[in-house]
Amino acid sequence: MRDWKLEGSRLVLKHKGLDVFWDMPSGFRMPSPSLLTLAEYVLLKPHNEKTEIIPQQGPTGTRISVAFSGGVDSAAVLKLLENAIPVYTQVSKPTGSHKLDNALLAVQEAGGISIVSNMDELPLLYQKRRGFFGQAGFTVTNILLAEHFDIHTFADGNIIDFVYMRSENGHGTKFCQPDYDSVMRAFASVGKSYCMPCAGLTEVCTTKIAADYRYAMGCMRGQGGKPCLKCIKCYRKMALKRNPIETNRDVEALFSKDWIPVLGSLLWARDNCGLSHPVLDGLERDITWVDKWYADAIKFVPESSRDYFLRQLDFYGIEALADDAALQAWSSKIS
Numbered sequence: 001m002r003d004w005k006l007e008g009s010r011l012v013l014k015h016k017g018l019d020v021f022w023d024m025p026s027g028f029r030m031p032s033p034s035l036l037t038l039a040e041y042v043l044l045k046p047h048n049e050k051t052e053i054i055p056q057q058g059p060t061g062t063r064i065s066v067a068f069s070g071g072v073d074s075a076a077v078l079k080l081l082e083n084a085i086p087v088y089t090q091v092s093k094p095t096g097s098h099k100l101d102n103a104l105l106a107v108q109e110a111g112g113i114s115i116v117s118n119m120d121e122l123p124l125l126y127q128k129r130r131g132f133f134g135q136a137g138f139t140v141t142n143i144l145l146a147e148h149f150d151i152h153t154f155a156d157g158n159i160i161d162f163v164y165m166r167s168e169n170g171h172g173t174k175f176c177q178p179d180y181d182s183v184m185r186a187f188a189s190v191g192k193s194y195c196m197p198c199a200g201l202t203e204v205c206t207t208k209i210a211a212d213y214r215y216a217m218g219c220m221r222g223q224g225g226k227p228c229l230k231c232i233k234c235y236r237k238m239a240l241k242r243n244p245i246e247t248n249r250d251v252e253a254l255f256s257k258d259w260i261p262v263l264g265s266l267l268w269a270r271d272n273c274g275l276s277h278p279v280l281d282g283l284e285r286d287i288t289w290v291d292k293w294y295a296d297a298i299k300f301v302p303e304s305s306r307d308y309f310l311r312q313l314d315f316y317g318i319e320a321l322a323d324d325a326a327l328q329a330w331s332s333k334i335s
């Protein structure tokens with residue numbers, strides 16, 4: 001186990017000269033060695049650091065938590081899992097065009113908790129950009145809060161484009177069977193579960209499920225509860241809400257490439273929501289899978305949550321995909 005300290009309510013991991021910290025709620029206590037080593041595994045494995053998880057048996061918690069980003073996908077998770085606790089990791093020093101306003105409004109709307117942390121700076125030690133890397137990478141804060149909130153299941157908002165369609169060309173570009181076995185075993189080794197309720201859903205479905213959230217949005221540049229309307233996420237997500245906007249520099253840069261990430265949702269918005277762009281208008285693809293649920297993804301929902309999850313899909317009118325041929329043959333290459 002690495003060097004962890006609890007300084008008041010600030011939990012600190014001292015790693016390679018960086019104090020990685022989380023400002024925890026009042027009354028927070030040092031997590032067990034098992035939870036600390038699970039957090040190390042999720043946090044450091046993407047950077048090829050060797051970690052060893054200390055197994056744990058016995059009581060494992062009763063509640064569900066969601067690594068809440070303030071976006072549509074993780075907001076949908078709150079509708080698909082019963083009585084889940086939204087936990088938002090608030091970066092301590094947002095840079096560039098990154099704004100916190102809308103995410104914090106979404107956290108408040110969802111009744112969540114915001115934890116200030118600099119864990120997004122850790123990848124800089126490995127000559128990478130800031131952010132959360134690796135499988136389950138958004139759940140580290142939730143893991144550290146597991147005993148404080150009696151958490152058993154840790155969910156995030158990863159959609160089908162990130163889970164089943166991640167390739168060297170980007171998200172949602174080509175179908176490939178994912179391998180999450182090692183990370184699922186890691187959580188199970190300490191008596192916990194990792195959960196991706198949206199793993200079989202596209203943004204078309206998550207937008208439908210999260211429709212009654214006012215502030216949930218993918219845009220991290222907007223302020224005052226409004227999106228910036230100048231980024232690729234705004235272009236795609238506004239179209240899915242049946243309010244297409246004009247193209248912008250980010251869109252044109254993306255559409256100039258051979259592969260277009262999350263193309264399926266864009267084409268669905270073209271066919272159903274009035275989105276139009278010269279690159280999209282002439283494309284012919286089988287998108288019969290885009291507004292359906294890929295049932296293979298049930299393996300990413302713990303058995304204890306499946307009945308509720310399936311009832312919620314039925315409530316929102318989302319049917320299981322009957323024929324996955326078009327999904328498995330998917331390619332977003334346009335040239």
